[in-house]
Amino acid sequence: MTQPASYSATQKLLHWAVALIIVEQVIVALAMTNVGQGPLQNQLYEWHKSFGLVVLALVLARLLVRLSRGAPAPEAGIPAWQRRAARVSHAALYLLILIVPILGWAGTSACCAPVNLFWGPSLTLPITGGMPVGGAILKVHAAGAFALVALVALHVAAAIHHHVVRRDGTLRRMLAGH
Ligand code: HEM
Numbered sequence: 738m739t740q741p742a743s744y745s746a747t748q749k750l751l752h753w754a755v756a757l758i759i760v761e762q763v764i765v766a767l768a769m770t771n772v773g774q775g776p777l778q779n780q781l782y783e784w785h786k787s788f789g790l791v792v793l794a795l796v797l798a799r800l801l802v803r804l805s806r807g808a809p810a811p812e813a814g815i816p817a818w819q820r821r822a823a824r825v826s827h828a829a830l831y832l833l834i835l836i837v838p839i840l841g842w843a844g845t846s847a848c849c850a851p852v853n854l855f856w857g858p859s860l861t862l863p864i865t866g867g868m869p870v871g872g873a874i875l876k877v878h879a880a881g882a883f884a885l886v887a888l889v890a891l892h893v894a895a896a897i898h899h900h901v902v903r904r905d906g907t908l909r910r911m912l913a914g915h
């Protein structure tokens with residue numbers, strides 16, 4: 738595969754759309770588990786599950802584009818250990834944004850069906866086992882999501898470091914118009 742000179746507009750759009758929804762997902766998840774039982778909690782759960790499915794679809798599209806098109810080489814002058822750290826952390830981010838929503842979908846289907854898409858079609862997976870199975874899967878889902886938050890914090894710190902300290906083009910090349 739030849740290496741592209743830049744991220745495509747689609748890659749940039751998918752990067753920022755997925756990032757935005759994941760931040761929203763974590764905020765809604767914390768709200769829905771703390772708000773107490775009632776109609777608002779039900780609405781937040783529906784929102785969390787539905788946008789979780791939307792983000793999973795976007796992540797699958799993103800992975801297809803990434804695998805078929807690749808990514809530009811790192812900016813010149815970045816030390817080898819930082820290039821390796823970027824490769825490993827990007828792979829871990831891709832893995833987590835894929836498995837976190839899948840675990841949420843599977844766990845909810847097992848214990849706490851239905852999984853609807855925005856109060857509409859049911860997309861519940863045929864997984865049995867009830868609360869023991871679903872609850873355990875959802876524990877891993879939440880742990881994976883919090884690991885994702887930690888990794889994203891590191892990722893953002895690295896992006897700011899590139900922009901402010903190294904003053905290279907790493908952040909700019911993920912922005913529209915560059
Ligand atoms: C990238 C997408 C997602 C992220 C970042 C995410 C994040 C989270 C987080 C951080 C929690 C823990 C909240 C807490 O314990 O305070 C949580 C819980 C939960 N998530 Fe997700 N989630 C995502 C996708 C999904 C999907 C697709 C579903 C189902 C279709 C789902 C269903 C649930 C459920 C039912 C809980 C509550 C578990 C409980 O009550 O203990 N999530 N999610």
Ligand code: HEM
Nearest residue numbers: 755756759760803808827830831834889893896907908911
């Ligand atoms: C949930 C939030 C985020 C996730 C899951 C995420 C994930 C990723 C992944 C997987 C890549 C690698 C792209 C590829 O090689 O195909 C990437 C690249 C990048 N991300 Fe994020 N990102 C998030 C948020 C952010 C934020 C908030 C910023 C900026 C403050 C940012 C800045 C960048 C930059 C500059 C690159 C390009 C790095 C390079 O060219 O080597 N990301 N991101």
